[in-house]
Amino acid sequence: LSSSSAASDVYKRQDLDGLKITGNKFSMSLETRANTYHRNGFEITGGVASDLYDIELLIDNKPIQRWADGDAINRHQLHYGRISAVDNNHMKWFHERPELEPEFRYLTSIGTFDVGTMVIKGKIKDEVKDTIDIKPYAKVGEAQYLGTFTRIETNPYSTNKAGVLPIDDLPISGVIAALHIESKETTAVKNYDVIYNRQTEKEGSKARFDSMNDDDGFESIANTCSVSWMGDRNPASAYEVGPRRFVLELDFEDNADKAVDVIVETYSTFNG
Secondary structure, three states, rough: OOOOOOOOOOOEEOOOOOOEEOOOOOEEEEOOOOOOEEEEEEEEEEEOOEEEEEEEEOOEEEEEEEEEHHHHHHHHHHOOOOOOOOOOOOOEEOOOOOOOHHHHHOOEEEOOOOOOEEEEEEEHHHOOOOOOEEEEEEEEEOOOOOOOOOEEEEEEEEOOHHHEEEOOOOOOOOOOEEEEEOOOOOOOEEEEEEEEEEEEEEEHHHHEEEHHHHOOOOOOOOOOEEEEEOOOOOHHHHOOOOOOOOOEEEEOOOOOOOOOEEEEEOOOOOOO
């Protein structure tokens, strides 16, 4: 990973046209070859961010980010201190990473000079699909080539057994910046272990990882344990898994629900 050639604080807000709502689905094609996208945003009336769900960002018809809903996007931005509070009527979606050292801030901004299509799509909850109003915008800069970007994969896992659930099939494309394990419903996880090549690389309770994130200046997310490799704000610290075995072990309490979403956050390129 190297610093971005798009590293400029000079960019502008651009209101976007072309949002389409068909039934309970929405989609929007973004202009390519003319912009580098530092942020996307939706201003929402007649609904809230969590009313938008199954959200995907696609480049040339390939999804590079998958989110459960708009609230998950907002909470992710708050975790890294990119926003000071969650506004449920506004979804701010950063591609730049202002929490990194200044020379790396724009490393993951999405350049589109060599991109054919860039699309944001998702679904709208039925109860607001006829009343919601979404005003999309972007913060853009001079067009650059698509290089490194933040890939987000949201993966559901569940079991009906108490005790340890080993997860050894996480989709890891690139180098890991963080794992975010969101407990669903009444799920309670006692301990989280990250095992690499049969050696425990990170382990602890949510309280321990919350404390470590606090030390790094990152906000804790409710019902979510964030395991970070980025506390020093340098992308070179991201974790290169390579061909070796990578396992996340979750030790569940014996309660009604044992289900999580595991959000895998990596620095990736379009072909890797």
